[in-house]
Amino acid sequence: MAAGTRTQIRSVEGFLALDSRANPTVGARVVLEGGAVGEAIVPSGASTGTHEAVERRDGGTEWNGKGVSGAIAAVGGELATMVVGMDATEQRLIDEAMIVADGTDDKHRIGANAMLAVSLATARAAAGALDVPLYRYLGGVGAHRLPVPMLNVINGGVHASNNLDIQEFLIIPHGAATFGEALRWGVEIYHRLRSELLAKGHSVAVGDEGGFAPDLGSHEEALELMVAAIEASGLVPGRDCSLGLDAAASEFWREGRYVMVGQGLELEADGLVEYMARLVDQFPIVSLEDAMAEEDWDGWSILTERLASRVQLVGDDIFVTNPGLLGKGIERGVANAILIKLNQIGTLTETLDVVDLATRSGYRSVISHRSGETEDTTIADLAVGLGTGQIKTGAPARSERAAKYNRLLAIERELGPGARYVDWTRAQR
Numbered sequence: 001m002a003a004g005t006r007t008q009i010r011s012v013e014g015f016l017a018l019d020s021r022a023n024p025t026v027g028a029r030v031v032l033e034g035g036a037v038g039e040a041i042v043p044s045g046a047s048t049g050t051h052e053a054v055e056r057r058d059g060g061t062e063w064n065g066k067g068v069s070g071a072i073a074a075v076g077g078e079l080a081t082m083v084v085g086m087d088a089t090e091q092r093l094i095d096e097a098m099i100v101a102d103g104t105d106d107k108h109r110i111g112a113n114a115m116l117a118v119s120l121a122t123a124r125a126a127a128g129a130l131d132v133p134l135y136r137y138l139g140g141v142g143a144h145r146l147p148v149p150m151l152n153v154i155n156g157g158v159h160a161s162n163n164l165d166i167q168e169f170l171i172i173p174h175g176a177a178t179f180g181e182a183l184r185w186g187v188e189i190y191h192r193l194r195s196e197l198l199a200k201g202h203s204v205a206v207g208d209e210g211g212f213a214p215d216l217g218s219h220e221e222a223l224e225l226m227v228a229a230i231e232a233s234g235l236v237p238g239r240d241c242s243l244g245l246d247a248a249a250s251e252f253w254r255e256g257r258y259v260m261v262g263q264g265l266e267l268e269a270d271g272l273v274e275y276m277a278r279l280v281d282q283f284p285i286v287s288l289e290d291a292m293a294e295e296d297w298d299g300w301s302i303l304t305e306r307l308a309s310r311v312q313l314v315g316d317d318i319f320v321t322n323p324g325l326l327g328k329g330i331e332r333g334v335a336n337a338i339l340i341k342l343n344q345i346g347t348l349t350e351t352l353d354v355v356d357l358a359t360r361s362g363y364r365s366v367i368s369h370r371s372g373e374t375e376d377t378t379i380a381d382l383a384v385g386l387g388t389g390q391i392k393t394g395a396p397a398r399s400e401r402a403a404k405y406n407r408l409l410a411i412e413r414e415l416g417p418g419a420r421y422v423d424w425t426r427a428q429r
């Protein structure tokens, strides 16, 4: 059979799956004429940006209003009709066809969840037909770099019900020699942290991303515990393993002020910048995500001016993996990195385009999970395929997060001596 026929799409089906927060989500199964099959399941966020592509939900009472039968029907109906017969290796044409058919700016008509499921399942099927792993299909011979993980070991904000207003406290084992070593360090620190919390009488119940979710006296106390856990693991904070934060500040922005209820603080933008700068002074923090709210572009400018030369400033809610918004950020000189979430934009090729724009503009890209995840490991392959050098995919303790780490371990084994692990805090890119 000719390659063209082999990679032609024969059928597309939608299916229902559960995410890690017990909400339904959408999956797609794409079968090619040559018999290759690709499946993908899309994740779902909680601290979503206002300008994200829209995930289609049914509303009503079923599944607590979070049903996805409309999105599943779109996969097996309108989208299937459109892409059956197309060549699965023509990813850009397939994604473009879906975007044009949807016809809205935010993909709300067909649903970004339905479109992304088809987009990713198509890529998986194509890789399968060509008999190459997904990271190789996405990145070609250049794909060899394992990402430095950001492990979210303490959860707060809307991902937990404790008194921490900052959403994510991350450990970043950038000084390891290999991804496998970095993950081992991350796991050792995670267990040390658990022992420390227990010893101090705190809860070790976990939040949405598997990090502990204790009530603590302050954000500083959380960071102190993390530094202590790094040291107790025989590692040097700042050299071997550093810290990161995702404040998800849009979640505590109230009419122009930052209201951190758990911390008893109410700050203007410049006050919050000073607060963050103090944390950067006191702790080995190398990455700061969404320190300012998505609508607070002026606050973001103050933050960037103050801290961009010292730490990575990652825009999540402000950019929502959107080339237009990233373009605006580049123009205004806001942030110096972008968080990449496939379902914020809704297709694979648009995601590739955003990463490309970021790279060309000197912004780093961090590939990211969502707080509602599944066993789908596409982001692990994406991180290696694009060689972005960083991934954020939660604590190592819940299966939907461990699945990504396990996939990265498998890729590292497969690459063997060809695998690279680069300390981005030292290298330029």
Ligand SMILES: O=C(O)[C@@H](CO)OP(=O)(O)O
Binding pocket: 044, 045, 046, 047, 048, 049, 168, 209, 246, 248, 316, 339, 368, 369, 370, 371, 372
């Ligand atoms: O804010 C974030 O970066 C993400 C993932 O950690 O959370 P959510 O998926 O809830 O938007």
Ligand SMILES: [Mg+2]
Binding pocket: 246, 248, 289, 290, 316, 317, 339
């Ligand atoms: Mg975020």
